[in-house]
Amino acid sequence: TWSNVPAGPPDPILGVTEAFKADKDPRKINLGVGAYRDENGKPYILPSVKKAEEIVQSSKPDKEYLPITGLPEFTKNSALLAYGAESDVIKQGTVAITQSISGTGALRIGGAFLARHYPHSKAIYLPAPTWGNHIPLFGDSGLEVRKYRYFNKETVGLDFEGLKADLKAAPEQSIVLLHACAHNPTGIDPTPEQWAEISDIVKEKKLFPFFDMAYQGFASGSTAKDAFAVRHFVSQGHQIALAQSFAKNMGLYGERVGAFSLTTADPAEKARVDSQLKIIIRPMYSNPPLHGARIANAILNNADLYTQWESEVKGMADRIISMREKLYTTLQKDLNTPGEWGHIKSQIGMFSFTGLTSPQTKALAEKAHVYMTADGRISMAGLNGNNIEYFAQSVDAAVRG
Ligand code: PLP
Numbered sequence: 584t585w586s587n588v589p590a591g592p593p594d595p596i597l598g599v600t601e602a603f604k605a606d607k608d609p610r611k612i613n614l615g616v617g618a619y620r621d622e623n624g625k626p627y628i629l630p631s632v633k634k635a636e637e638i639v640q641s642s643k644p645d646k647e648y649l650p651i652t653g654l655p656e657f658t659k660n661s662a663l664l665a666y667g668a669e670s671d672v673i674k675q676g677t678v679a680i681t682q683s684i685s686g687t688g689a690l691r692i693g694g695a696f697l698a699r700h701y702p703h704s705k706a707i708y709l710p711a712p713t714w715g716n717h718i719p720l721f722g723d724s725g726l727e728v729r730k731y732r733y734f735n736k737e738t739v740g741l742d743f744e745g746l747k748a749d750l751k752a753a754p755e756q757s758i759v760l761l762h763a764c765a766h767n768p769t770g771i772d773p774t775p776e777q778w779a780e781i782s783d784i785v786k787e788k789k790l791f792p793f794f795d796m797a798y799q800g801f802a803s804g805s806t807a808k809d810a811f812a813v814r815h816f817v818s819q820g821h822q823i824a825l826a827q828s829f830a831k832n833m834g835l836y837g838e839r840v841g842a843f844s845l846t847t848a849d850p851a852e853k854a855r856v857d858s859q860l861k862i863i864i865r866p867m868y869s870n871p872p873l874h875g876a877r878i879a880n881a882i883l884n885n886a887d888l889y890t891q892w893e894s895e896v897k898g899m900a901d902r903i904i905s906m907r908e909k910l911y912t913t914l915q916k917d918l919n920t921p922g923e924w925g926h927i928k929s930q931i932g933m934f935s936f937t938g939l940t941s942p943q944t945k946a947l948a949e950k951a952h953v954y955m956t957a958d959g960r961i962s963m964a965g966l967n968g969n970n971i972e973y974f975a976q977s978v979d980a981a982v983r984g
């Protein structure tokens with residue numbers, strides 16, 4: 584029956600983990616997948632999450648199905664976290680929102696909703712480069728994937744002129760995907776002034792902005808600061824789509840906690856949109872899982888735990904920043920590694936786009952047991968005081984060839 588099914592390639596990101604697991608060398612380092620690790624290289628369960636879990640368990644919750652759009656308290660608090668309590672869309676109750684299977688599921692519901700109901704275009708513009716999964720995800724949702732320039736290889740920075748030119752050249756009312764903060768894979772975000780300019784172009788061209796916010800809190804250490812772009816667009820009168828993930832900022836990766844929302848014109852429109860979100864979700868997976876949403880809600884709903892959580896997010900962000908400093912200093916100053924490494928310090932969020940070439944990443948895996956994606960992206964959280972020297976020396980050797 585399946586003799587015509589061809590073998591597919593491994594996932595470019597998750598395939599790295601498989602190669603890492605198969606390597607038996609004790610010095611091996613996995614900088615592939617973007618998952619936070621503590622200073623001992625171990626997965627990190629946030630203390631606030633542990634407390635939240637105790638609160639959930641002590642209430643002896645049942646295992647009934649959630650509504651199609653998830654735990655209502657959780658989605659309400661998730662919207663507050665993203666849009667802010669001061670936002671008009673929150674005050675006026677015009678945010679249509681559903682719980683989702685983490686950020687990926689939120690993007691997929693959004694893709695399906697736009698493919699079915701956005702009347703103006705099927706084209707979605709993604710930054711080049713972008714998170715690899717965006718491309719098949721939106722294609723499989725029934726949208727037509729296109730690109731806008733984002734990364735400038737020469738400056739190892741934002742190609743702001745290219746970005747503006749490409750958005751201006753896009754057909755009116757196209758959909759544009761924007762990484763809300765901590766762009767994956769480049770670690771390069773627009774400045775607030777640049778965001779304001781992007782917002783103006785989006786308005787002028789009547790583009791539809793779809794924000795992917797997978798790292799709220801991870802870029803700056805502050806969830807409010809990291810929501811700047813989303814809140815600015817909303818304050819400028821844009822209607823937006825938003826995918827939220829709690830995988831990284833609460834460390835709830837495998838619990839699959841997220842939300843998808845659309846801002847709407849008025850409460851009646853919101854109610855119609857809500858009804859269509861349910862119609863999309865019901866035949867996909869019926870209703871979302873319980874446990875993670877309860878944990879996230881227990882944090883978002885409790886002032887003390889919320890404060891504790893924010894400081895733990897900042898702790899993760901700060902540890903990554905200290906690894907950036909250390910890696911930069913070791914490569915640039917101590918080892919004098921050929922090239923300019925300042926971008927490692929200036930990039931933000933989970934990743935650094937090192938500029939290492941595909942052959943260099945291959946050599947690093949084969950000779951040094953150091954694993955990263957072929958585009959030279961490293962997950963900064965995989966570095967720690969025990970392995971960073973070895974990593975820097977391995978990079979130095981790979982660059983010198
Ligand atoms: N969007 C971006 C840009 C990401 O980097 C990720 C995860 O790495 C996601 C979305 C979704 O992740 P998850 O489905 O685990 O929330």
Ligand code: TYF
Pocket residue numbers: 596597615616617618687714716767
């Ligand atoms: O490292 C990255 O960019 C992501 C991480 O279900 C990831 O691809 C891994 C598994 C998953 C979603 C995201």
